[in-house]
Amino acid sequence: MKAKVYVTLKEGVLDPQGQAVARALGRLGFSEVQDARIGKYIEVQLADDVKDVEGHLKQMCEKLLANTVIEEYRYEIVK
Amino acid sequence: MKAKVYVTLKEGVLDPQGQAVARALGRLGFSEVQDARIGKYIEVQLADDVKDVEGHLKQMCEKLLANTVIEEYRYEIVK
Amino acid sequence: MSAAATKKEPEITEALAKEHGLSPDEFRRVHDILGRAPSYTELGIFSVMWSEHCSYKSSRLHLRNLPTSGPRVIQGPGENAGVVDIGDGQAVIFKMESHNHPSFIEPYQGAATGVGGILRDVFTMGARPVACLDSLRFGRPDHPKTRHLVEGVVAGIAGYGNAFGVPTVGGEVYFDASYDGNILVNAMAVGLARTDKIFYGKAKGLGNPVLYFGAKTGRDGIHGATMASAEFDEESESKRPTVQVGDPFTEKLLLEACLELMSSDVLVGIQDMGAAGLTSSSVEMAARAGNGIELDLDKVPRRETNMTAYECMLSESQERMLAVVHAGREAEALAIFAKWDLDAAVVGRVTDTGKIVVKEGGKVRAEIAVGPLAEGLRYERPFARPASLDAERALDVAKLPVPKDLGVTLTTLLASPNIASKEWVYRQYDHMVRVGTVVRPGADAAVIRVLDGAEDPARAKGLALTADCNSRFCALDPYEGARLAVAEGYRNISTVGAEPLAITDCLNFGNPERPEVMWQLVEAVRGLGDACRALETPVVSGNVSLYNETEGRAIKPTPTIGTVGLMPIAADAVGVGFEEGCTVALLGVNTDEIGGSEYLDRVHGKQAGVPPRLDTTREVAVGTACRNLVQAKLVRSAHDCSEGGLAVTLAESCIQPARAGAASVGVTIKLDEPLRADLLLFGEAPSRIVISFPPEREAEVRAMAVRYGAPFEVIGATGGRRLQIYQQSTRVVDVPVDELTRAWQGGFRAVVS
Amino acid sequence: MNVAVVRFPGSNCDDDAFHVVGRVMGQPVRFAWHKESSLGAADAVVLPGGFSYGDYLRAGAMAANSPIMGAVKEFAEKGGPVLAICNGYQIACEAGLLDGALTRNASLHFECRDVHLAVEGKPTPFTRAIPAGRVLRIPIAHAEGRFVHPNIEQLEKEGRVVFRYVDSAGGTNDAANPNGSMANIAGTCNARGNVVGLMPHPERAAELILGSDDGKMLFASLIGETGRRV
Ligand SMILES: Nc1ncnc2c1ncn2[C@@H]1O[C@H](COP(=O)(O)OP(=O)(O)O)[C@@H](O)[C@H]1O
């Protein structure tokens, strides 16, 4: 079983990386780029027989994968 | 229009960060975690009237967003 | 009219004022000053300007008594940073500041933005930052939060300083239960400028334009300044979205743009936007010049939509500056900002109204006389010596058992995270960028050379830098503790061979509304002043951080001292490491004072007694002798005694190689003092420096020590692979250096892995 | 020998390279600004260390697309000597001037300390004057220096591994590898040998006052102090 976790900065939190990337894309001639935000994409490989995957994933995100002070997360489970 | 870009390490490229995360999750008691891989998740906000979005996105990835020596990418376009 | 202006504002009540940290009495004063009720924006402005963080309302009365001038002082406290003359038309500009609360909430970003803030304080005055130091205090090593906080804070300091390009060359790290719920992150920045190119935060010249430049404004850290002045409670966890994120890349551009702007003649005054952002920068600049400023918030570059005037004025978005330029020269300034890809705009002008006027959407949102805002409040808070102090100090040394094997005790102390090597920390800091680091972290003070203006880069003069405080001493006696902190800084600078010039401080205390805490502050400031007068190191800048407590438990009083010294030739500095075949001597006097020592805490589980006595005359004698010995190239190594006492000092000199790549060396020491062995070895009396030199130089070394009035005694010789200490022919310690090395190198890692 | 030191936004070892070329080596040196598209008259180019564009996204990725890099590529194609240090190395790899990629250190930490380097491979303008078998002591300071290449054997065979992390006695082992680089690789060159990149900072070890002047040999080699002109 695999989980895909997406961690992004909360709205309103400064994203210096995203800003720099958006500008760089502009300089490369992609004038259509208005903004960019950079987050993390984490693939977690899980044993197939876990009970309460959802509950565990939520905890993994809260405890480690996301810094909930400034980030939010979502996940998908792929069987 | 928005594009979601996922950049991940190519198979076979060592991912010490992913390994560290997998280990840390194990220590936290999530014994079901077998492996973790860490990639980037990039949201790019685009003007609505772009022609050939697909083509542009491919170029953005090749030129900047991914380093194709070690990374691969995929993207989705959300209207 | 902008969308923002149509937002409904809350009703201004005493309760709302209270939420803003203004007491009913303070709220009444707001009314009196305005002659009417404040607007929402005005309430916000008063609340941040009158916060403890910005106004120093509890400490000001006492800080007044600090010595702040001296023959070399160009600018003392009151500006963004202190300025000290180092000759040849050059000045060193430095300051230390806390970022304690934000770092507890989000260790990486809190520490990172702390570094960013202090760097701006220094380069806003015209200096290029050349070094940073960080003084850190965490809770018990085994506290569940400690590891996460240590890793985050260190990574944050590294992440910001390394990218910005300033070497982080020194600091300190301590662990103590009193910081379990309230860590301390104090950062110090040091810069160099030409004495004729120093800039001040003054909004001079009626009609001159006020420019904003740097990053765009967002809703970051709104109420950061008031948060920094409030105690922690359960709720502060929910204040999280106010966390600011640092952008060292933009800061680097900001630095280069500032220096370029300063090298032209368009600039009149400049100030960074630190705590309370646009509010404090504009108010302080206007106040220093006795002028007013009118701001048009519609011009402020913004990152987010629908920001209100209140939010714009209180935002603590990082990497922003406010400048006043000569009328008609805006375009030149804007061209420089464009070159460095920075956002910039003319956002206001200097007026003669003596008022800060804030316009937004065509309406006046705030109009306040600058004087009372900037002057802030001044409280004469009651203080009282805590009744429990005598009981805490009580120590019956006779009842302490002498450990059976003092070699084991020494190894234990070396492995204490408070004493163990901090290499895990400073290896993460780029401490060599700018090709100036002559003495790297690990010695008593770092030394960086001053390349600018040096005729021969190999013989350039140097700056010696250190940050110090032993808060265990301060808890037992804040007056003596503060004096000892100043003396330790003085001594660390002297040990490498430099002359102490001046200090900056960061005064970290609990809630000043509690008389016992206030007493600690008053006593510490008194001690600080007395020591600085005696050692002739004036205080040129500083910072006060109060309300460092969680649920009513205050941190140990922690007046961190940053000391800056001058080294005529940087390359002459010495390190702590012994080399083979040298004579070892002590400058100073051993005692059996054990109060507040690491030994007492670590081995006997007691934080008790009184701190060792400081004799400032002896401190000066020992320091002056050492400095002159080093500069005369008579000694090969020097290392002072601090935590862990004489035995730890000797061990550290054995462990650390004299030169990169060289092997470590043992030593045999013979002590004569008829004192209890454990107290003699591990007592932490000040004013002691262990030096080593080739045997044939002994007479010269002794003569030099005597000339400066420093007690001098040969205590042993280097060689072999063991540390052996004899007391009156009894061998009290005998441990292989490799064993000591393992303990010392592994002690800190134990905390983080 | 006219040396151009390229200055990107976020470069922070640009002054250091300038100092070493200009004051320590006594050569004419100037900065080339990233927004320019020409290098002007230059006999050698240094891509200095730092955090160009904050090292956001990936170290060196954005700088690799700067206008000046077009000129640097042209210069390199004509055989001009280019020394790419630390962030400069990352930029050179991202720009395709050199092969491979520099990834996050295996320790996941920024590492600032001295390392030892063996000098190997084909002769390059920056190494030809370094005595054979000499082990250099030079500092590193990076968080993303783990060298990755899909075909190390090929690189080795072509003599393009120029610097390798070793212990003080010259031995190659894991303990001497500060970042987990494949085959302990610290620096490489292009096929022609005129573009050399390395993670360690030779400019920080070019004066004894800083603890080592081993790094000076790279610059001395370039200038041909040993009598050889490039
Ligand atoms: N947080 C830190 N950052 C950088 N260097 C540090 C830090 N903590 C300690 N160090 C360095 O480690 C060495 C030992 O520190 P410390 O025991 O506090 O020295 P001292 O007792 O001489 O003041 C010093 O060189 C100091 O600068």
Ligand SMILES: [Mg+2]
């Ligand atoms: Mg010391």
